[in-house]
Amino acid sequence: MRFLCLHGMGANSRIFEMQTGAIRYSLGNRHTYEFIDGAVPAKMAPGIESIASPDDEFLQYALDERESSLKALFDLERLVDQEGPFDGVMAFSQGAGLAASLIVHKSQKDPHGQRQNPVFRCAVFFCGGVPADPSALVQNGKMRLLNFESDGELIEIPTAHIWGASDTLYPTFGPVLSKLCRQELRSVFVHNGGHEIPGARDPEAVLKAAQVIKAAIERANLPQ
Structure with missing residues (x-):
């Protein structure tokens, strides 16, 4: 299957490729991955010093404001429309929030069509990351974050959620987004680390992360 891959804030596509290397290896060689850089300069994310290069440009998809978030949403929508279809999306932190916003945006525009062909x-x-409400961005010009208590389950495709129990940087990242996804179609793995992706130093966490991803792929009736 073909994955679109979105990195986190203060990283880039090369770094995200390295961060996901062990998990992608565990998923086997039947998948392809296309890594997309953000367009907004950022400071280097904490904790990636060991895999960052002196030549790296550190990026993000949007600033925490309405106009920047709206541009990022429309840019991603255009990319997917022009270069898709993609079977799945694999994303970290801010990139995950943006991907989730796009999924919700498409459903808000065409609920029936997205149920048939998401x-x-x-x-x-x-x-x-916690996704912004696309309808508020587009229609009201407001920056409002989605939450289960107000919005319910908005994402109706199979999802895999992996986050760290010791994430002190963004403790709401992971739990909030998971609740926005349909319960019977989501799989969750919480590892012992922080705001990071399990890697080769924790082979057990890599294995468990790969298992929940495979569960999402299986639920989507896609090739393993």
């Missing part, structure tokens, strides 16, 4: 057939969210 923009992604499954999604993998690492430390998933």
Whole structure:
């Protein structure tokens, strides 16, 4: 299957490729991955010093404001429309929040069409950022974050959610997004780390992360 891959804030596509290397290896060689860089300069994310290069440009998809978030949403929508279809999306932190906003945006525009032919057939969210409400961005010009208590389950495709129990940077990243996804179609793995993706130093966590991702792929009736 073909995954669109979105990195976290203060990283880039090369770094995200390295961060997901052990998990992608555990998923086998039947998948392809297309890594997309953000367009907004950012400071280097904490904790990635060991895999960052002196030549790296650190990026994000949007600033925490309405105009920037709206541009990022429309840019991603255009990319998917022009270069898709993609079977799934794999995203970390801010990238996951943006991907989730796109899924909700497509459903808000065409609920029936998205049930029949969703923009992604499954999604993998690492430390998933809290998505902005697309309708508020587009119609009201407001920056409002989605939450289960107000909005319910908005994402109706199979999802895998992986986050760290010791995430002190963004403790709401992961739990909030998971609740926005349909309960019977979501799989969750909480590892012992922080705001990070399990790697080769924790083979057990890599294995469990791969298991919940495979569950999402299976629920989407996609090739393993």
